[in-house]
Amino acid sequence: QVQLVESGGGLVQAGGSLRLSCAASGRTFSRYSMGWFRQAPGKEREFVAAISWSTGRTYYADSVKGRFTISRDNAKNTVYLQMNSLKPEDTAVYYCAAVTGIRDLVRGAEYDYWGQGTQVTVSS
Numbered sequence: 001q002v003q004l005v006e007s008g009g010g011l012v013q014a015g016g017s018l019r020l021s022c023a024a025s026g027r028t029f030s031r032y033s034m035g036w037f038r039q040a041p042g043k044e045r046e047f048v049a050a051i052s053w054s055t056g057r058t059y060y061a062d063s064v065k066g067r068f069t070i071s072r073d074n075a076k077n078t079v080y081l082q083m084n085s086l087k088p089e090d091t092a093v094y095y096c097a098a099v100t101g102i103r104d105l106v107r108g109a110e111y112d113y114w115g116q117g118t119q120v121t122v123s124s
Helices: none
Strands: 004-007 012-013 017-024 032-040 046-053 058-060 066-072 079-084 094-101 120-121
Touching: 004 066, 004 094, 017 032, 017 120, 032 066, 032 079, 046 066, 046 079, 058 079, 079 094
Parallel strands: 012 120
Antiparallel strands: 004 017, 017 079, 032 046, 032 094, 046 058, 066 079, 094 120
């Protein structure tokens, strides 16, 4: 079992930055690929970014490429999402998720564990 707790959300003006953190329980964090997803009101959950446990390769949605950066610190059991140049359309609840094995990391259905989410609101 893995428990995930997100933090770092808040209200920011357009063009600003936030860094989300996701702290994971368990001693095998380094064996989990981690992803960030978001869900805006009235919309479906969508993929944002992911990082593979085995290769360290990162993946990004086209809408956030060049603005968001996913990273991880295995010593701290934490994955981060640095969000720069934020736009009002980035407003959503952001969730982190974890999965073991070789999976399609852009698909939410592939993930085994989810956090409770943290709200990000970007004002114009």
